[in-house]
Amino acid sequence: MAKSGRRASRLVLVGFLGCSCLFAATAAWAGQELDFHVAFQPDELGASTNLSLSAKLVSSTGGPLSPVTKFVLYAPAGMRIDARGAGTCTAAVLKQIGPRGCPIDSRAGFGGGVGALSLPDETIQAPYTLDFFFAPREGGRLRLLIYVSARAPATLELVLVAKEVPAPKPFGLGFSVEVPPIVTFPGAPDASVESAFVTVGSPDVAYYERVHGRRTLVHLRGLIVPQHCPTGGFPTEGKAYFADGTTLTVNPTIPCPSR
């Protein structure tokens, strides 16, 4: 477990951190605490894997959590996304039809969590789901679409974009997601998030496709664990930007896979 950070608040979204066994990082500031858990499954060097991430935010002051406006994630050098053979979806399709409108081979992951709607006398918890899809590259860089959906007590459908961004050393892969303000009703704070979980990758995913006229079972490699693990483990970084202008940074180190 690692500790770092400045200011904690809600987190929605994407994670490309990694590790064999479950690992966690906690950051706390101004009476709020963010708990991160990340895991690789399976946890083999160079293997196609699932990456799962969960984040939970707790406010010790009882006040509403400041909404996240952007989230940036840096994954270890050597980790890569092999999207060969994957389809793509568009934000327009997601907005008009929803996830069912996207090709099955464009799926990149799933997730969900609990949002918070702050009313004058109480905070209402609102479960939401996340669906990840490959989008057409932009300027040669990978993009993922994130379909956010909540049904009760409030209805919400939202499409976010995770854009691949340059990553400073010692990282190798970066993603940035901008989160719009989610208005609830006049006078009330924007919605925030208490928890989020994400799983991306495709080690077991398979689907049928016509290859040279024959129906063939196709596998995607998806997310690939680095071939080598540096001494001390895989370095990662997550940085959240908040509506009140503060940021939170966590630097969990992912343990190397056991031999």
Add this chain to the structure above:
Amino acid sequence: MSVPLALRTAVALTVGVTLSASVVCAELARAATAQTSETVTPSLAPDRLHAKGSLTLAIRYAGGESGLPSPVRKSLLKLPAGLGLDVPVLRSCSPASLRSRGASGCPSQAKIGSGHALVEALAGSQLITEHIALWIFVGPLRDFQPTFEVLGEGRTPLQKRVVFSGTVTPGRAPYGEELQLDIPAISTLPLEPDASIVALTLTVGVARHPPGREVNTVVVPANCPAGGFPFAAESTYADGSTGSSSATAVCPP
């Protein structure tokens, strides 16, 4: 970057107008449908007393939270007294062979049946459906009791192989033997819920005896009790609840 006005309005209206009512209604509806239920449908072929053939049990699971039945963990299938299994050449198969090599890892004489399962799981906002092919084999004796092994294989959207065991024990009247299946959790993706079986069909034996071949068959009882052959299923679910159902196969004409 901002949320479209229509969306803001929709969120605000939903929260403001329907919050309290929808929460109450949702809780009431959830309570009404939270319990997982099951139904069992048996069929014998050929439907003739003392015939060698097959028995098919079709079980459907319904209800449960989020509209999905709770995953079944144990299923006790009660069979009518006098129902037998004819195995001309006794061969068995180990669960280790099935896990590593699939159905090809076992001698064909050990196969006593096949089937199909439909499983569903929630992932993200989607209901994921997968068809699972099943094979049933004679397993190794356990405490001098016969056992069987069930191999399940699904290909898409997740390529999965599951092996689980069953035991055969004497039952109480009006039933004969009981088959207990211990069904493992069917994992989907990390952090996502396990899959639920919504339909399970198991066929033991073969309805048509191929000429010149020794095959494993079910033997229909020589006598049919008044009211028909009794069948029952009792299940234990992952949420700790239990359920049962019973059915009767009408006596052969």
